[in-house]
Amino acid sequence: MDPVIILQAGVASGTVLLFATLGEIFAERSGVLNLGLEGMMLIGAMSAFKTAVVTGNPWWGIVVAVVFTGLISQIHAAIAIHLQADQVVSGLALTFLGTGLSLVLGEGLSKAGTISLLPSFSIPLLSQIPILGRIFFSNQSIMVYLGYVLFPLCWYYINYTRPGLHLRAVGEFPAAADALGINVYRLRYLYVLVGGMLAGLAGATISLAISPGWFSEMTTSGQGWIAIGLVIFSQWDPMRAAAGSYIFGALRRLILDIQGPLTIFGYRNPFYYNPYYGFFLQMLPYAFTIVVLVIGSREAIRKRMGSPAALGLPFIRGQRGL
Amino acid sequence: MKPKSLWQVFALIIVAVMLLAACKPAAPATEAPPPAEQKPPEAPTAEAPAAPPAEAPTAPPAEAPAAPAEEGAFQIPDIEEGKFNVAMVLIGPHDDGGWSQAHYEGLEYVGKNVENVHVAYIENVPEGADSEQVFRALSRKGFNLIFGTSFGFMDPMEIVAGEFPDVVYIHISGYKSNTTNFGNLFGAMEDMKYLAGMLAGARAKMDGNPKLGYMATFPIPEELRLGNAIALGMRKTCPECTMDVRWINTWHDPVIEKEAAASLFDAGAQVVFTGADTPAVADVATEKGKWGVTYDWVGSCKAERCLTAPYWNWGPYYAKITEGVRDGTYKVGWDYFDADTGALGLYGFMEGQTPTKGAAELPAEVLTEVKDLLAKMLKGEFNRFDVFAGEIKDNAGKVIVPAGEKMQQSDLDQFPPGAPGLECKYCMKWWAEGITAELPQ
Numbered sequence: 001m002d003p004v005i006i007l008q009a010g011v012a013s014g015t016v017l018l019f020a021t022l023g024e025i026f027a028e029r030s031g032v033l034n035l036g037l038e039g040m041m042l043i044g045a046m047s048a049f050k051t052a053v054v055t056g057n058p059w060w061g062i063v064v065a066v067v068f069t070g071l072i073s074q075i076h077a078a079i080a081i082h083l084q085a086d087q088v089v090s091g092l093a094l095t096f097l098g099t100g101l102s103l104v105l106g107e108g109l110s111k112a113g114t115i116s117l118l119p120s121f122s123i124p125l126l127s128q129i130p131i132l133g134r135i136f137f138s139n140q141s142i143m144v145y146l147g148y149v150l151f152p153l154c155w156y157y158i159n160y161t162r163p164g165l166h167l168r169a170v171g172e173f174p175a176a177a178d179a180l181g182i183n184v185y186r187l188r189y190l191y192v193l194v195g196g197m198l199a200g201l202a203g204a205t206i207s208l209a210i211s212p213g214w215f216s217e218m219t220t221s222g223q224g225w226i227a228i229g230l231v232i233f234s235q236w237d238p239m240r241a242a243a244g245s246y247i248f249g250a251l252r253r254l255i256l257d258i259q260g261p262l263t264i265f266g267y268r269n270p271f272y273y274n275p276y277y278g279f280f281l282q283m284l285p286y287a288f289t290i291v292v293l294v295i296g297s298r299e300a301i302r303k304r305m306g307s308p309a310a311l312g313l314p315f316i317r318g319q320r321g322l
Numbered sequence: 323m324k325p326k327s328l329w330q331v332f333a334l335i336i337v338a339v340m341l342l343a344a345c346k347p348a349a350p351a352t353e354a355p356p357p358a359e360q361k362p363p364e365a366p367t368a369e370a371p372a373a374p375p376a377e378a379p380t381a382p383p384a385e386a387p388a389a390p391a392e393e394g395a396f397q398i399p400d401i402e403e404g405k406f407n408v409a410m411v412l413i414g415p416h417d418d419g420g421w422s423q424a425h426y427e428g429l430e431y432v433g434k435n436v437e438n439v440h441v442a443y444i445e446n447v448p449e450g451a452d453s454e455q456v457f458r459a460l461s462r463k464g465f466n467l468i469f470g471t472s473f474g475f476m477d478p479m480e481i482v483a484g485e486f487p488d489v490v491y492i493h494i495s496g497y498k499s500n501t502t503n504f505g506n507l508f509g510a511m512e513d514m515k516y517l518a519g520m521l522a523g524a525r526a527k528m529d530g531n532p533k534l535g536y537m538a539t540f541p542i543p544e545e546l547r548l549g550n551a552i553a554l555g556m557r558k559t560c561p562e563c564t565m566d567v568r569w570i571n572t573w574h575d576p577v578i579e580k581e582a583a584a585s586l587f588d589a590g591a592q593v594v595f596t597g598a599d600t601p602a603v604a605d606v607a608t609e610k611g612k613w614g615v616t617y618d619w620v621g622s623c624k625a626e627r628c629l630t631a632p633y634w635n636w637g638p639y640y641a642k643i644t645e646g647v648r649d650g651t652y653k654v655g656w657d658y659f660d661a662d663t664g665a666l667g668l669y670g671f672m673e674g675q676t677p678t679k680g681a682a683e684l685p686a687e688v689l690t691e692v693k694d695l696l697a698k699m700l701k702g703e704f705n706r707f708d709v710f711a712g713e714i715k716d717n718a719g720k721v722i723v724p725a726g727e728k729m730q731q732s733d734l735d736q737f738p739p740g741a742p743g744l745e746c747k748y749c750m751k752w753w754a755e756g757i758t759a760e761l762p763q
Contacts, residue, residue: 001589002588005588009581009584009588013581108417110415110417110418110419111417111419206577211576211577211580211581212605213576213602213605215418215575215576215577215600216415216446218574218575218576218577219576219577221575221577221578252581253581253584253585256568256570256581256582256585257585257588257589259567259568259569259759260566260568260585260589272759272760273760274760274762275541275567275569275759275760275761275762276541276762278569278571279571282571
């Protein structure tokens with residue numbers, strides 16, 4: 001069990017969570033809760049893989065996944081923003097729609113065989129840094145590097161730019177934003193679209209880079225839900241989201257590698273002597289999500305954590321409210 | 323809705339969704355429209371998989387996650403009047419490239435080679451209570467013979483078999499039977515795993531890295547038996563070899579299978595075996611420049627770094643059972659076949675196949691030994707009891723089977739002490755010499 005290898009694999013599989021979490025942060029910061037993440041990721045994974053199989057070019061797969069998933073997310077946007085329906089119900093419906101749609105359109109894709117995937121490479125100088133170079137910069141997929149660029153950009157955009165200020169205003173106090181001449185509806189549509197596109201990117205990252213292939217709903221195996229938990233855990237902050245995503249990615253791999261060694265830090269390794277303990281570890285990310293959501297469901301705590309004040313509330317122009 | 327109660331509903335729903343997801347590794351979703359040939363024509367009328375999103379749903383949200391648990395989520399195929407109707411229940415997709423696909427092709431074989439028979443299947447059926455509903459619904463529709471192809475279908479099938487005495491149920495891989503209409507069926511895959519272990523041991527020795535890996539699913543006798551067969555074969559061609567184990571707690575999860583394979587390779591394994599359903603292990607092996615041994619399906623050994631694949635050839639045996647059940651000549655009970663039935667295979671070494679590149683490079687004497695032993699198995703001169711013949715030691719050096727003794731069937735598929743009246747002497751709760759892992763107490 002080499003911690004560097006675990007972290008290296010964790011950064012790779014955490015990239016999927018990172019994209020999905022960043023997308024959900026944008027949507028929630030604008031005040032729209034989108035529980036359709038899991039379904040959108042499946043659509044992204046399926047459409048990316050299908051496109052790559054048909055065209056033979058994984059880059060087209062990324063493009064199609066991002067565009068197609070973005071369009072699908074607009075169903076939720078229309079229901080939640082335009083029709084002002086319950087966002088929880090609509091988001092869940094989107095998950096079911098996405099799961100079903102991806103299964104039907106993905107029929108037969110699991111037999112597609114090997115296709116060309118997104119490239120993996122090492123960054124010349126950076127990979128020479130001891131330990132950190134091996135974890136972050138050697139032999140990673142290009143999507144992992146994209147993740148390194150994306151999360152600081154998102155953080156800067158949300159906190160330090162004018163459009164980011166508008167985004168926060170729309171999510172915190174839409175009536176005031178409206179009075180300032182910001183088009184609340186248009187911005188919310190836009191950020192649900194961004195969220196959908198990033199979810200599509202997360203799905204495409206699974207099927208074209210991290211664990212290539214299409215395996216029906218097993219492809220995402222609940223990572224969309226973990227990402228929703230991570231949004232709350234990260235307090236709607238892209239920096240914390242990145243840390244959380246990479247830690248969770250590493251945990252997936254740790255569960256397997258920890259079964260190997262006889263001793264850990266000089267103690268008998270319980271996971272070696274009793275494989276049943278592995279069940280417990282496997283449960284942890286999901287248990288964590290439940291705990292975070294239960295904590296997050298208390299309004300006082302949620303406020304303290306910095307939840308966007310108008311999250312989940314439809315904005316009705318001209319009506320008094322938040 | 324107030325934000326607070328909204329959040330509570332939201333949290334509740336997530337908890338419910340995750341509980342459901344955790345209980346059922348394969349979410350039911352829909353019966354995907356089957357491919358063209360010989361499929362039930364009515365299947366395309368499958369219900370829409372999701373709540374229509376175009377309208378704002380007014381139903382209480384708590385109903386949403388409950389829906390997939392219902393039997394209605396599965397499209398139950400219809401029978402054809404006047405024909406002998408055979409149904410198959412699969413745990414994964416019919417085209418998973420492994421276990422389920424091997425069964426599905428066996429069913430296709432029955433449809434093509436047995437006269438006046440109608441075949442149908444349901445895929446992605448989770449083990450447990452949901453499957454009971456599926457078996458009951460199929461029985462009610464009037465199917466004559468139903469195959470259930472996963473370990474966890476055993477108890478549900480036993481219950482439903484008691485309710486429909488005129489339907490014959492054949493369960494693959496378990497250990498129960500009522501000897502009237504609920505039968506057990508499995509085969510001696512340990513034969514082929516033993517041979518594959520010999521090849522893998524020779525390969526690891528040749529590559530100068532005498533370490534194997536075994537990705538095991540659940541700590542049950544079947545997985546221990548197959549793992550031990552690999553280790554016994556490995557020690558025959560490579561006495562210094564050891565084998566590492568990873569438990570993945572699933573039969574079918576391509577993503578976890580990939581991660582577990584990577585974990586074994588990164589821990590130093592040269593050849594990794596999978597006990598799960600998909601060929602992921604060979605893909606990872608190709609990536610890492612090592613070797614993978616896939617399982618279950620003859621077509622699974624496609625990747626460049628696939629060494630071989632022990633596989634099932636269910637077709638002829640299923641056809642025999644179908645004809646036997648129809649004529650009333652098949653004796654329902656515990657049916658365990660060996661390699662001489664032709665229902666087991668070792669990819670690259672059966673008639674009309676050529677060894678993979680990785681296997682062809684092995685020393686000639688190893689290849690001859692494997693081929694000779696395979697020929698003996700196919701003739702029925704060497705069977706599973708010869709694989710588990712003494713002297714066998716466990717990985718702590720304790721003698722499990724003394725020299726001159728052989729394990730019996732009750733030993734091969736049971737933990738101690740075994741079922742009442744069927745007690746085992748040696749039992750299958752040990753790891754063979756060379757396996758660097760422990761078992762739960």
